[in-house]
Amino acid sequence: MKKHRIMSITKTVGLIIYFIFAVFPLIWIVLTSLKPATEVYTFPVKYLPSRITFEAYRYLFSFARFHIYFKNSILAATCSALLSTIFSLMSGYVLSRFRFKTRHLLLLTLFFVQMIPAYLLMIPQFTMFSKLKLTNSLLSIVIIYTGLGVAFGTIMTRAFLKSLPKEIEEAAWIDGCTRLRALFKVVLPVFLPNVGAIFSFCFVNSWNEVFTAVLFLHSDHKMTVPVALYSFVSKAGIQWNVMAAGIVVALLPTVFVFAIAQKYIVQGLTQGALKG
């Protein structure tokens, strides 16, 4: 019994230590963003702001025009996530339910595509899109993010669908439903949380992408949030409380989406990546 107690104390201590390790950076950046500029660069460090101020956020959204970048990012991430989800659902369904000659080759392609470093593709993509006169537009990065998201989305969809019994669908066919009707009436409702997971996975990835966006978008009103942060770094004299506010704003949507869909993302990752 005593041994059991030592074990549970060790466990609790371990969980607390990791909690601090994981959460501390976030708390610190939020605290920094709420400090008056004069208290940011003091050493020894002032932990709590003497007064909470939103001046960093005000600067961010007025002078640094962050609302434009925020809107661009939301637009790009939502559109590409929506498109990749729809396409992933279509191809994932087919790849999980039908057997045909090229199926294996297509699946292998999907896995291989994950291994190509995205920044090797960036340059040809850039020359391609500049020939199409599409660089410096949100459309170009939406297309690219959709292309990057659809491979993993398809793998995840297939994994989810494989664990969904075929029988529910087949029962509907026997009842006289057409394939398509059965898909919408029977499969989709059960599958909806997984659709949310795939959508949020693609959303988070697109929202976080930096390098393609930096290469593709150069005019000020076209930038996305990561590109704006990137340009902050090179601008001399940037205040760290403003930077901290920028990071907090950049984190908000993904943390929010991840918190909601976390359970299903986990399910999808473990099934998709391991038993594709």
Added chain:
Amino acid sequence: MNKLRFWIFLMLLPTFILILFINLYPLVRGGVISFQRLTVFNLNKPRFIGFDNYRAVLNDPGFWNIFFNTCIWIFFSVFFQLVFGFILALLLTKPFKGRGFYMGIVFYPWALSGFAIGLLWSWILNGQFGVLNDLLMKLHLISKPISFLSDPSFAMFSVIMINVWYGIPFFAIMLLAALQSIPKELYEAAEIDGAGVWSKLIKVTIPYIKPTILSTVLLRIIWVMNFPDIIYGTTRGGPAGATNILSVQMINIVYYQNNFGKASALGMVITMILLLFTVLYLQIFEKGDFEI
């Protein structure tokens, strides 16, 4: 039957057009560009120069140093992510009150962008005003601030620590799912045989989840190799090349030298290394553990 074939084709079409257009064609083009002299100044008039770009990449005096850095970066990042992720997964296996809440909070680093993480930590690790220095000094562990990111002897250690912080949730998520699929009977049988905590871990747990460990490690090695974001957000490969890895070097060639040909050659080298590594890895560990 033909109608069904047509439907299958139609359903797959958007996905594979996109993959062809965004992944495969650019990969082939990248291969072609790696044999061309192509910079930002002659975008429309590339010139074929054979293996010159590859020679330039491999003969670069810093190349082997960068390669060595890459190995260090990957090995220690993945090793510590695996070890701490595994410990965390073990701590979380048995349900307790508030476990879901705990996981929701501590797994958030995985949702963040590597670049923002890099920026966030570069503030924490700042050599003059950084909070970590302050904490360490208050605990009397150090007497003067350490320049975690600008001192070459600390920089690699620092970026690896950041990457470990970022990757622990991923391993914890994957291993937790695997741990929960272990049948309870296995443990009961081991207990009857008189196995303690340790021997249960070594004889039951680890062998059972070995396939998950192997594929998670492979996946993570590929991602860590291809993931310049954290280093870019903190040191950009500096100080004095101390944290320069292959993928960062490639980005630097694109942005600072504007030499797309040379960058593509390096990109192809990275892809080759990864492919070779994956094939070897799958050969060494049983193939049966991976299924598509």
